[in-house]
Amino acid sequence: xxxxxxxxxxPSDQLRVRQGFRLDEVDPRSTPGYDGDKHAxxxxxxxxxxxxxxxxxxxxxxxxxxxDPRRILLVLQAMDTAGKGGIVxxxxxxVDPQGVQFAAFKKxxxxxxxxxxLWRIEKELPGPGIIGVFDRSxxxxxLIARVRELAPPEEIERRYDAxxxxxxxxxxxxxxxxxxxxxxxxxxQKQRLMERLERPDKHWKFNPGxxxxxxxxxxxxxxxxxxxxxxxxxHAPWYVVPADRKWYARLAVQHLxxxxxxxxxxxxxxxxxxxxxxxxxxxxx
Amino acid sequence: xxxxxxxxxxPSDQLRVRQGFRLDEVDPRSTPGYDGDKHAxxxxxxxxxxxxxxxxxxxxxxxxxxxDPRRILLVLQAMDTAGKGGIVxxxxxxVDPQGVQFAAFKKxxxxxxxxxxLWRIEKELPGPGIIGVFDRSxxxxxLIARVRELAPPEEIERRYDAxxxxxxxxxxxxxxxxxxxxxxxxxxQKQRLMERLERPDKHWKFNPGxxxxxxxxxxxxxxxxxxxxxxxxxHAPWYVVPADRKWYARLAVQHLxxxxxxxxxxxxxxxxxxxxxxxxxxxxx
Numbered sequence: 001x002x003x004x005x006x007x008x009x010x011p012s013d014q015l016r017v018r019q020g021f022r023l024d025e026v027d028p029r030s031t032p033g034y035d036g037d038k039h040a041x042x043x044x045x046x047x048x049x050x051x052x053x054x055x056x057x058x059x060x061x062x063x064x065x066x067x068d069p070r071r072i073l074l075v076l077q078a079m080d081t082a083g084k085g086g087i088v089x090x091x092x093x094x095v096d097p098q099g100v101q102f103a104a105f106k107k108x109x110x111x112x113x114x115x116x117x118l119w120r121i122e123k124e125l126p127g128p129g130i131i132g133v134f135d136r137s138x139x140x141x142x143l144i145a146r147v148r149e150l151a152p153p154e155e156i157e158r159r160y161d162a163x164x165x166x167x168x169x170x171x172x173x174x175x176x177x178x179x180x181x182x183x184x185x186x187x188x189q190k191q192r193l194m195e196r197l198e199r200p201d202k203h204w205k206f207n208p209g210x211x212x213x214x215x216x217x218x219x220x221x222x223x224x225x226x227x228x229x230x231x232x233x234x235h236a237p238w239y240v241v242p243a244d245r246k247w248y249a250r251l252a253v254q255h256l257x258x259x260x261x262x263x264x265x266x267x268x269x270x271x272x273x274x275x276x277x278x279x280x281x282x283x284x285x
Numbered sequence: 286x287x288x289x290x291x292x293x294x295x296p297s298d299q300l301r302v303r304q305g306f307r308l309d310e311v312d313p314r315s316t317p318g319y320d321g322d323k324h325a326x327x328x329x330x331x332x333x334x335x336x337x338x339x340x341x342x343x344x345x346x347x348x349x350x351x352x353d354p355r356r357i358l359l360v361l362q363a364m365d366t367a368g369k370g371g372i373v374x375x376x377x378x379x380v381d382p383q384g385v386q387f388a389a390f391k392k393x394x395x396x397x398x399x400x401x402x403l404w405r406i407e408k409e410l411p412g413p414g415i416i417g418v419f420d421r422s423x424x425x426x427x428l429i430a431r432v433r434e435l436a437p438p439e440e441i442e443r444r445y446d447a448x449x450x451x452x453x454x455x456x457x458x459x460x461x462x463x464x465x466x467x468x469x470x471x472x473x474q475k476q477r478l479m480e481r482l483e484r485p486d487k488h489w490k491f492n493p494g495x496x497x498x499x500x501x502x503x504x505x506x507x508x509x510x511x512x513x514x515x516x517x518x519x520h521a522p523w524y525v526v527p528a529d530r531k532w533y534a535r536l537a538v539q540h541l542x543x544x545x546x547x548x549x550x551x552x553x554x555x556x557x558x559x560x561x562x563x564x565x566x567x568x569x570x
Binding site for chain 1: 346347349350351370373374377378381382383385387389418420475478479482483485486488489490491492493496499500553554555556558560563564566567568570
């Protein structure tokens with residue numbers, strides 16, 4: 001979108017993973033491109049929500065009349081507590097629920113394990129006009145699968161290529177792919193997990209396994225670095241979003257979505273019927 | 286919920302279809318149980334949105350920790366333009382998208398027609414902790430199917446019983462079923478269709494077939510009356526919501542959802558781990 005008041009640089013540029021990118025050089029507390037504070041961010045998010053909702057309606061409209069095949073796939077990857085749920089609630093919550101398809105990928109079932117790792121992903125792809133949101137994704141199959149050795153190294157190797165081929169095919173069929181890694185610091189994660197333990201209304205969000213995963217954080221960072229090195233492509237870019245400040249992460253992801261939609265040059269579809277004729281029919285009815 | 290300022294009667298009572306109910310006695314412009322105006326309704330809707338979001342989070346939490354199988358199925362039926370989409374946007378939009386599953390049932394595909402009419406419905410049922418919203422439903426198979434004679438009379442007859450058996454089984458497995466018919470007048474429908482024809486940004490919502498359906502409205506009203514007569518059961522009640530005033534219909538459906546959730550006596554699930562032990566582990570990590 002046009003850069004609003006508080007954006008001094010386009011976050012799509014700032015956050016995009018490019019050759020030579022190093023995850024360990026990203027400060028999770030930083031707010032690249034944004035000059036405002038938490039308070040200003042609230043206003044920016046509300047402003048963006050209206051823009052996003054309007055663009056989404058055009059995307060949806062074009063698929064319903066005129067057969068525009070285009071759609072968006074937003075992939076959210078992160079360590080626990082990084083704020084995937086908050087993005088869904090506060091960014092996607094502003095959009096007509098009919099135009100959003102949400103899928104959370106947990107530990108694969110027996111049936112899913114019996115198929116190729118992309119099998120369950122393909123079943124959840126958004127249709128034309130829809131914004132699909134993946135809470136975790138096929139990247140778990142090269143992240144936790146690598147860290148916890150759930151597959152042999154040669155299979156993990158194969159998967160990077162399979163993912164690139166898969167995403168190239170999606171992009172070719174009209175899917176704009178936005179891959180986001182929310183990046184939080186160890187300190188911030190500790191605080192957020194502690195809050196879940198201290199508040200009985202948050203206990204359900206906690207799992208002792210979250211701490212097991214936390215202990216493996218250095219290995220996950222390595223696995224993420226490999227993901228960026230191997231699966232950053234022009235048609236399916238990665239964005240690393242500093243996420244210690246929830247308000248920044250939400251604003252940045254909202255901005256990525258708006259940018260993607262604006263790049264589609266959407267417009268209202270042209271009626272495929274004779275408007276005056278239908279007015280006359282309606283008048284007579 | 287506790288009756289707020291402007292509700293003088295519980296709409297769940299007022300709108301519920303009971304023995305002897307006659308659709309043609311319902312005034313689509315009326316606002317049963319609600320004393321406020323459009324302006325007051327905005328405040329009531331915002332107030333209800335917070336209550337609804339909180340209850341939904343408890344429903345979701347209970348399914349994630351503790352294995353509570355309960356869920357909600359909201360069935361929305363109506364003539365075109367009655368406001369199903371607005372309900373989804375303005376009522377369900379206030380709820381965490383992760384806890385809502387939306388399904389729109391259009392003209393059945395070849396594959397769907399090759400199966401029993403409930404086959405495609407079963408595939409879209411919400412899982413535990415989820416609020417499922419059906420934009421049209423299995424009731425189309427006794428509404429448009431009857432009016433347009435898409436199935437022989439004896440098959441239509443069979444379907445009422447099949448629906449009752451199906452819904453009884455759902456209710457038995459923890460699904461709270463709320464069936465809503467949004468009821469608009471012919472005059473109001475004409476205005477809303479005309480608006481779609483007059484505004485190029487609304488053309489995509491119009492279909493010449495909408496007028497064909499409109500011409501059959503008296504037959505649809507009969508078919509709806511039969512639906513109420515045959516499929517109103519204690520475990521799957523019907524509510525007829527006057528819908529000429531959009532703000533009333535949204536408020537009423539929000540209220541039905543809140544009532545259903547409150548009747549579940551939800552609470553935050555109890556941790557299935559030792560909280561103090563996990564705090565110590567986290568502290569040391």
